[in-house]
Amino acid sequence: MTNDEMEKVLSNFPDSFAVKVKSVFEFLKNAERKGCTYLLNWPDAIFKYSITDIARSADCSTSTLVHFARKLGYESYRDMKLNLIREMSRAPNYNPYEAISEHDNARDIAAKVIGSSIKSLESTLNNLDAKPLEKATEYLLGAKKMLFVGAGDSFLVAFSGGYKFSRAGYYSVAYEALDSQLVFLSSMENEDVLVVVSHSGKTKSLIEVIKLANGRGIRVITIGNYPSSPIAKRSDVMLSTAAFDPFIHGESISKRVTEFCIMDTLFMCVYQKHKKQIDAKWDKSQKILMLNKLS
DSSP states (O other): HHHHHHHHTTSOOOOOHHHHHHGGGGGOOOOHHHHHHHHOOOTHHHHSHHHHHHHHHTSOOOHHHHHHHHTOOOHHHHHHHHHHHHHHOOOOOOOOOOOOOOTTHHHHHHHHHHHHHHHHHHHHHHHHHHHHHHHHHHHHHHEEEEEESTTTTTTHHHHHHHHHHHHHTEEEEEESSSHHHHHHHOOOOOTEEEEEEOOSSSSSHHHHHHHHHHTOOOOOEEEEEOOOOOOHHHHHHEEEEOOOOOETTTEEEEEHHHHHHHHHHHHHHHHHHSSSHHHHHHHHHHHHHHHOOOO
């Protein structure tokens, strides 16, 4: 199923369900993908027919449909069905994001880019689970050292996190080069924290860093878009974004916006717990930074 085909069929479902499907579809097993594709192409089937009938029509087993529902975050197939009934009865469908065309003027492009970011932020917030955020906050509060990593423009988000925590008085660094990441990681100990930013969750160099961290008992927090990705599976905590707009030369328009917001949320969760200490450190760094400001 192509991206365009998926956008079309998912327009028949609530946005919250569509986000869940997009985040796992690439990582589904063949049988699970059969069941998913059937449900997407026949949206009324889940309400009209039994799980046994759907499994037969989709050429998969009933257990496969149960596994699929659980990968979406539901407790069971029945839980998924009841949630869909509830959501579809109270919310209108969200129109798919309209891609930028060659006929758009500058204001049209601005409206679509900003609209895409707004949609991604709303989807991220609507699907946000507080428990992973709380667990990530707990890990950061207990860490002596923090390493923030990313590849490509993901590193911009990682750098912002490392910089904020450093200004707040924590032993925090951000490295883009693999050698620098590995060298600093070798100085980290059990209960220190590695924060990884990766939209796809498939960057090879980051996976190698995480493997080393796993072997040393270092806790791994990931900010990314796909909770079933290889990086997410190796992480202790996964903080999920929901940016699924069209791509330009392989890059999503709004994915970094959602990642920056999750990073800032993580920092503010820590700040809430250590407000007095952070305020004192922040004031000291602010006085130093004033040397670089025009009077």
